Amino acid sequence: MWTRRWSFIVTRLAYLIFICLFALSACGDDGAPSDGGVPDGATDGGGDAGPDGGTTPAPPDIPWLADGVPPVTLTPCPEGWREVTGGHVTECDPYPEGGPATCAAGEAHFPGEPGCRPVGDACPTGDYAERVPSSGTVLYVKAGAAAGGDGTIATPYAELTEVSWSTLSAGTTVAISRGTYEGTLPLRAGVRVIGACAAETILSGTSLPIPQVVTVTNLGDAASVENLTISDPPQVGALVEGGRRLALDGVIVERALGRGVGVLDGGEVSISDVVIRGTRALVPGEFGVALSVGGAPGPQIEATRFVIEGSHGNSIYASGRGTQVTLSDTVIRDTQPATAFNGEGTGAEVREGARLVASRVLFSGNLGLGLLCFGEGTSVALTDVVIQETRPRESDGTFGTGLNIEGGASVEATRLVLRANHETAAFVGDVGSELTLEDTVIRETAPSSAMEPTVIGLDVRGGAHMSGTRLLVADGHHIGVFVKGDGTEATLADVASMGNGTGFARGVIVRDRAQLAASRILVTGENTQGIALFGAGTQATMSDVVVENSEPRPLGDLGGAGFHVEDGARLEGARLRTEGLRAYGFLAIEGGGLDLSDVTVSGVEAACVDTSCTEPFGYGIASVSGTVDVTRFEIRDAETCGVLVAQAPATPAVPLVDLMSGFISGSMTGIGLQAEGYDVDRLTNGVEFGANGEDIAMTMHPLPAPLDG
Known part of the structure; x- marks a missing residue:
């Protein structure tokens, strides 16, 4: 690392000398050092021994961090289901390794x-x-x-x-x-x-x-x-x-023809050891529904040992207050398109106040939507459910969503697996819609088509509310968790978002006045941002969070960042750590705000060091016309700057940065100033310095640009 760092300094030596001379003449007696020393209130550590006990930040308290995944518990498997090992957690599958057999x-x-x-x-x-x-x-x-x-x-x-x-x-x-x-x-x-x-x-x-x-x-x-x-x-x-x-x-x-089984207006049906397959549409291109339940007073159906396959448009359609469908040991698969209705073949649609209770159920290979829940009063309870391989709809190649919740519907799920769906694994939108997840795995979500490239593991927006406990989002997404919109709220605990180094991956995005409360979070392997907030009114409160091991992005070797807060968004955080990143640990830009305590930044490489590189970065904590307040922090080996205080170009907004009780070591510049006349005393209250090229200096490093969401 020192070889790269000092070679970078040498290539810019003349320019840095000019900047230092400029600082001497421009800053006067404002406390900025002129020779790499430290002002009153700061301590030159004289080496790299580390901070004293008063400045040592408390580490994130994540009991499962050494295991690398939260304690998502999907076992013991239901009777007859097999354990699937080799992934991040042990999962359960209702069929042998080769899948369901072809039967006589x-x-x-x-x-x-x-x-x-x-x-x-x-x-x-x-x-x-x-x-x-x-x-x-x-x-x-x-x-x-x-x-x-x-x-x-x-x-x-x-x-x-x-x-x-x-x-x-x-x-x-x-x-x-x-x-x-x-x-x-x-x-x-x-x-x-x-x-x-x-x-x-x-x-x-x-x-x-x-x-x-x-x-x-x-x-x-x-x-x-x-x-x-x-x-x-x-x-x-x-x-x-x-x-x-x-x-x-x-x-x-x-x-x-039309329906396999219909239950209407208070009818009651029990199903055991039943197969409904290939239900045809009354009119070509319309619906041929295996199980249709609805009408007032609410009909009831209870099914076990039940296989539905090859229906058209919908396999199960349940509608109306009082309607209840109870499924166990059931498979809903390979629904075919209703070409007159966007080419969708939804596995199950529950709407307008109906209720679905499903345990030990597999949705597989359906078209457009695996499970759709819609309408005020609609409620769904899922236990030991797998929704997998939902295909994009045939009309335009979009969707392929595993679980879709809209219009005020409510879903509670425990021991849920969403695997190899397309575009979005789970979506919850609209005021009144709610999703509660426990012990859930979302993995291998894929793009739906070239026209819809963004892949999201969990998408919460439009005023919906969501809570997730023991949740893993892994492999293949562009965004692990996306929270958007005024009134939208998400609560996460014991959650990991794990990228696989492909595409442009972000762990968690919160924007447009949405609110997030999160604790015990691991974001690893995401190669754009770990956690990003955008927009005035957007607020996240986070504790015990680690963002680590960013992979290089596929174009330009530009690395991933840790926390990015932009355009009036605010992050309040305690016991946060970044490690092994390639751009910056924390960034508040153009009005973004960071209010942090007990922060550790370990290892932020510059993405490149040659003179043609426009985004080298390598910053521990940076403010580009943002607000940063940090108490008890430790920054080690942020290659370019431990802390960067900069004014964004072409904007009157000035950075507001306050540091208290911290340690900075292993950087070209401990604290880099790119804001004329900034009060250095605000940056040195109980701050210690280790082995840096310079502890505090005027700099002119390239600045990260706003991402605008």
Whole structure:
């Protein structure tokens, strides 16, 4: 380092002599030293022993810092899920390493299970399911049976239309043999229909103008359908409304028209061991929704061991106050585009006061949005949920957002993984919208298209509120956490933003009057700024924060900075540290304000030292017409200046810098002055100097430019 530093001094020696002479004539008796000495109130350490006990800053108190990641806890994994190691933290995946298996007809690979198995019961050796009851009223239907049957096992009905559905009483069982059947199931309350097995009992619906294959016609106990497949019907698979109840167990609904299952106006449906796939749109380019829930009074659906794949536009749509969808052990994947609606294929959309409770759920490969939550009163609770590989929408190549919250919706999530989504992993916007995250990993977010290059891990704006505890944002983003807009508030604790050295990465940005409260934060590997604030009214309060190990940016070898505060924004901070940076540790520029205590700056290299370099920097703490107040600080090996006090060009604003109880060592210039007539006593109250080229001097170093957000 000293070789680089002194070679830089030699190339500018004549210029520095001129500056020093200028200082002698211009500054008079204002206390500025003329020979590299120190004024009253400052101490020349005479070496590099370090500060005395009164000036030693307290270090950041981050118990997990030595581990390099916050204690994000995603384990123990849910039963049947596998541990995924090798990343920053151990994660959980509901499928084996190769992903879900491709299964035969009548089978599925449910999450948390080792491989394919029959949906519902395995096919029996006889004609009917082995679970057909031996007592009570049982009617039998067998494809190909002789005409004129009476529904007994000896002379079964041949067609569904032969069953007098409207006269069946609660407790009646209708057993359907292997075969393909045209017709519908208009079930009375408490009636049970059981096929032989989903692989070999097939219902194809009817060409008659009947809106659904399965419905419940009256109030009472839940009707049930088990062990069959509804395949390619020219209508909805099942529709329940008006307070009626239905249970689906071991059922496949494939390529239904408009909706796979609809639950409306107080209807109740329970789902277990069910697959809904390939739901078609009524009109090409519009929606073919697997599960549609809404209307007043609020309908209810509870589903477990549930696979949805290949729907169109939306896989799940839930709307309206009182509507509730409860999912567990569920997969929602590969939703296809509704081309008439921006080419989106949203995994699940919850809106206008509906509620979703999801545990052990995987959203994968959906289009445009993985999970959309919208509207005042809408609430979502997520536990052990993975949202991954959401693709940009087909219409314009944008979005690909994992979790999207707008319009006053509220989401609480714990043990959440957002992986390999596009453009923005999680977005929360609008007044009244809220997001609470605990034990969450956001990683490998990618650009959506060449037209939308910015990649954000967590985006909070428009007056929304967000809090995050034990949160990791890693790998691939341009901005780890982005907080924007008047009324927007974010609270972070035990959070790390980890860049991977690609692109132009920033850890945390707060701007346009937004507010941030943050504690126990690590920003590492970001190669532009670690933490940046922009705009009057923007405020951040931070404690126990480390910004370290900036990587060089891909163009021009220009390094990353630590804390950047601009244009009226303010940062209040305690126990802050920067280490291994390549531009500056702290910068207040053009009205930005820093009010800091217990600050450590260790190692800020100049990005380059040749004469053609326009941005060498290497500053520990810098004010360019900004306000800086620092108490108890230590600056070591900031290559160019430990502290730079400068007036921005072409502006009347002067820097306001006050230093108290600090130590500066290992810099070309301990304190560099580029503001005419500045009162040096404000910079030397209890400040000690170690081995610097000069302790205090007039300089003319290149100044960082405002970034303007």
